[in-house]
Amino acid sequence: MTFAKKALTLGILGSMAAGLAALAADALNGAGATFPAPFYQSAFAGLASTGTKVNYQSVGSGAGIKQFIKGTVDFGATDEPIKTADAAKVKKGVVQFPVVGGTIAIAYNKADCPDLKLTQSQVVDVFLGKIKTWDALKCGKGPITIAHRSDGSGTTFAFTNSLESFSPAWNLGVAKSVSWPVGVGGKGNEGVAGVLTNTPGSIGYVNQAFVKGPLKAAAIQNRAGAFVKPGLKGGIAALANIKLDGNLAGESPNPAGVGSYPIATLTWILAYEKGNGPKASSVRKAMLHLLSPAAQNRADDLGYVPLSNSILAASRKAVARIGQ
Secondary structure (H helix, E strand, O other): OOHHHHHHHHHHHHHHHHHHHHHHHHEEEEEEOOOOHHHHHHHHHHHHOOOOEEEEEEOOHHHHHHHHHHOOOOEEEEOOOOOHHHHOOOOOOEEEEEEEEEEEEEEEEOOOOOOOEEOHHHHHHHHOOOOOEOHHHOOOOOEOEEEEEOOOOHHHHHHHHHHHHHOOOOOOOOOOOOOOOOOEEEOHHHHHHHHHHOOOOEEEEEEHHHOOOOOEEOEEEOOOOOEEOOOHHHHHHHHOOOOOOOOOOOOOOOOOOOOOOOOEEEEEEEEEOOOOHHHHHHHHHHHHHHOOHHHHOOOOOOOOEOOOHHHHHHHHHHHOOOOO
């Protein structure tokens, strides 16, 4: 091979290697919460046209945090802020920030009950198995089948956090996973929605975005005594009660305000502060896209609550900390 041909070959191989490296840097993998999955998947689909591809695995907050700690993903996602002890295990450092808000609906499948209203004590008694029939709720007849999460879930954390605030009768604690006394488990918001859809006479908790088909959302009594359904207006009023701490975590499990829906939460991304290498700019690009007007303006259409100006500004500022 002549020197010229050898140089040309090496040049081509070098260009191919550089191209593959660029593709690798632009291909990201994330995993975690099922609650925001439709929002993330929609936003990332729009990002793909710009050359950055993101594969998001909807595996639940618990599994997402575990993968993030192990370093097997480029970012994690959770509906419960990461615990200090878990964050300490991440040698590359943690950048945590809210991405979108949402309301947790009490969804039910009962054709002869078009307008279910539940007091806060009734919500607790239903999920403790103390209220066993639809007759007791004056909403049709027959037994109630409870649907709940079977996996570690930030949705369960936020839901049980509200239930503990609703009534001292709640005795199962606040956690990503609790020992439900009754009911059928489903993996992810998708799994619970599937159980509900296939089980007439059932009731369970899912992100509002999963209330479709035969499912309806109950109106829940809030602290002010008003019955409010999940949605944009009630979600914005509820999330306005949240004050973020230094780690951009915050909650309001039973928010004040006559217009507030009483079970609402933020959902968070977990990124690495360092050790991202050539992927750092792609991670920042993907995260800023989630926080962009293009994504946030679609939140309501997808069943979510867009971030307020102050929370949005804090999240965008946090993205700048994602380094190489």
